[in-house]
Amino acid sequence: MTRQIKTLFIANRGEIAVRIIRAARELGLKTVQAHSLADADSLAVRLADEAVNIGPPSAAKSYLNVEAVVTAAVASGADAVHPGYGFLAENARFAEAVEAAGLVFVGPTPQQIRMMGDKVSALDAAIRAGVPTVPGSKGRVETPVAAGIVVDRIGFPVMIKASAGGGGRGIRVATSREEFDRLMPQASAEALAAFGDGGLYIEKFIASSRHVEVQVLGDGHDVVHFYERECSLQRRRQKVWEEAPAAMLPADVRAKLCQSAVDLAKAVNYRGVGTIEYLYDDTTRDFYFLEMNTRIQVEHPVTEMITGFDLVREMIRVSMGEKLRMKQSDIAIRGHAIECRINAEDPTKNFMPAPGLIESLVVPGGAGVRFDSLLYQGYTVPPFYDSLLGKLIVWDEDRTAAITRMARALGELKIGGVKTTRGLHRALASDPDVQAARFDTQFLERWLEKHSEGLGE
Amino acid sequence: MATKDLLSPLPGTFYRKSSPDASPYKNEGDSVKKGDVIGLIEVMKSFHEVHADTDGTITAFHADNEDAVMAGQPLATLSI
Numbered sequence: 185m186t187r188q189i190k191t192l193f194i195a196n197r198g199e200i201a202v203r204i205i206r207a208a209r210e211l212g213l214k215t216v217q218a219h220s221l222a223d224a225d226s227l228a229v230r231l232a233d234e235a236v237n238i239g240p241p242s243a244a245k246s247y248l249n250v251e252a253v254v255t256a257a258v259a260s261g262a263d264a265v266h267p268g269y270g271f272l273a274e275n276a277r278f279a280e281a282v283e284a285a286g287l288v289f290v291g292p293t294p295q296q297i298r299m300m301g302d303k304v305s306a307l308d309a310a311i312r313a314g315v316p317t318v319p320g321s322k323g324r325v326e327t328p329v330a331a332g333i334v335v336d337r338i339g340f341p342v343m344i345k346a347s348a349g350g351g352g353r354g355i356r357v358a359t360s361r362e363e364f365d366r367l368m369p370q371a372s373a374e375a376l377a378a379f380g381d382g383g384l385y386i387e388k389f390i391a392s393s394r395h396v397e398v399q400v401l402g403d404g405h406d407v408v409h410f411y412e413r414e415c416s417l418q419r420r421r422q423k424v425w426e427e428a429p430a431a432m433l434p435a436d437v438r439a440k441l442c443q444s445a446v447d448l449a450k451a452v453n454y455r456g457v458g459t460i461e462y463l464y465d466d467t468t469r470d471f472y473f474l475e476m477n478t479r480i481q482v483e484h485p486v487t488e489m490i491t492g493f494d495l496v497r498e499m500i501r502v503s504m505g506e507k508l509r510m511k512q513s514d515i516a517i518r519g520h521a522i523e524c525r526i527n528a529e530d531p532t533k534n535f536m537p538a539p540g541l542i543e544s545l546v547v548p549g550g551a552g553v554r555f556d557s558l559l560y561q562g563y564t565v566p567p568f569y570d571s572l573l574g575k576l577i578v579w580d581e582d583r584t585a586a587i588t589r590m591a592r593a594l595g596e597l598k599i600g601g602v603k604t605t606r607g608l609h610r611a612l613a614s615d616p617d618v619q620a621a622r623f624d625t626q627f628l629e630r631w632l633e634k635h636s637e638g639l640g641e
Numbered sequence: 642m643a644t645k646d647l648l649s650p651l652p653g654t655f656y657r658k659s660s661p662d663a664s665p666y667k668n669e670g671d672s673v674k675k676g677d678v679i680g681l682i683e684v685m686k687s688f689h690e691v692h693a694d695t696d697g698t699i700t701a702f703h704a705d706n707e708d709a710v711m712a713g714q715p716l717a718t719l720s721i
Binding site: 240242528 | 654684705709
């Protein structure tokens with residue numbers, strides 16, 4: 185069943201709201217931009233056909249307020265809601281409320297969001313689909329005795345994770361039985377306090393791994409993948425620099441990895457764009473399911489650059505009930521793409537947030553360069569939301585050329601008035617280990633301890 | 642008696658307590674020592690403590706819990 189939509193309500197802010205407006209406009213849709221009081225002069229508000237105030241600056245009272253957002257969407261006359269990423273994008277209750285109000289939710293079904301949002305049910309789905317998972321409890325451990333049996337089987341070190349957790353919160357590493365016995369009750373109490381659910385599960389801790397993730401798109405029946413991204417360069421579990429494809433992945437492993445992602449998405453009749461995240465151990469060439477994100481991701485442009493498809497446009501199309509417009513054989517990797525997240529943070533002062541007035545702006549250009557941002561000269565970046573100002577994305581024929589092009593583009597980028605992470609990226613682009621793709625998910629934290637100098641503008 | 646304003650070091654959201662269910666760090670009339678935490682500023686999803694920069698007694702708060710504040714805005718007045 186197809187349902188043509190005419191007006192898209194954008195329940196997000198920042199650069200992704202701008203990205204969605206652009207895709208919607210190319211599809212001939214009218215756009216209504218939701219905004220808090222602090223975002224009344226945002227670039228997204230300026231670009232959209234209409235804008236509607238949904239509440240005060242605090243995200244809890246605006247972008248995270250299900251009732252306020254749904255009420256505003258209905259009142260605006262929109263017939264679909266795009267949740268972007270973050271905020272309510274993976275909130276099943278929000279997706280249900282949008283559908284109950286008679287609007288299209290641009291994303292998966294509430295049931296799919298719910299299944300993949302809970303770590304244990306997501307892991308169960310992965311196991312049922314035959315996707316490799318990290319050795320562990322394969323679900324909640326209900327008693328200390330059951331936990332002991334699991335750690336005897338998989339050996340130390342182990343990670344103790346909160347079943348309802350996310351974003352790296354509630355994770356502990358135990359290297360011995362004594363430490364494990366001490367940490368388990370703490371972890372359970374903390375999970376209960378933080379998430380209202382003290383459920384825990386246990387996994388083997390893999391000391392050195394890379395973060396790879398596969399982009400999928402489904403229409404509720406068929407699923408295709410758009411190959412993988414590598415996002416190993418992270419600080420405090422936040423991605424900083426992303427690439428596509430993963431440079432160190434052998435072709436046979438790539439084929440198995442991408443097929444496993446399709447298998448999982450097909451097993452749940454997935455609708456929309458999704459990303460299946462994996463740990464990859466490049467010494468053993470093993471990959472393990474980490475989690476599935478049921479939304480568009482920040483780093484989706486690197487995939488667009490190497491495959492030539494517009495993922496945001498396609499996710500809107502499938503939400504209207506359209507079939508996939510491409511077959512797997514239509515999707516190929518061409519060249520290499522890199523994205524650097526330009527944040528309003530001072531890398532010389534422990535990444536202290538730096539909101540404020542954008543006094544001047546020079547955006548890089550030229551062949552293979554894309555800048556997705558929320559910036560314009562004279563804009564004041566508010567302090568209430570995350571620090572992402574924009575994403576500098578480059579494409580070139582191969583990884584070496586892409587790094588050279590990124591260094592060139594970073595050199596052109598000038599953001600006057602606020603501190604940014606541009607200097608960090610310039611240093612990374614000239615680092616021999618980064619150039620050789622010799623890194624794991626711990627690399628950047630170690631690197632920052634040695635390279636605290638010279639990261640300023 | 643001299644007074645001194647305690648200014649917000651950062652723009653963001655001001656919190657007078659460590660969590661929604663906690664009691665406030667300090668109330669009007671409380672005496673404080675230099676370095677005491679009197680609140681938190683949330684800026685771009687990271688939390689920063691606001692410390693008293695002198696010994697004294699809080700005579701007034703100028704920002705409520707969850708108020709949006711600018712850098713340099715008075716959060717409280719201390720008599721010193």
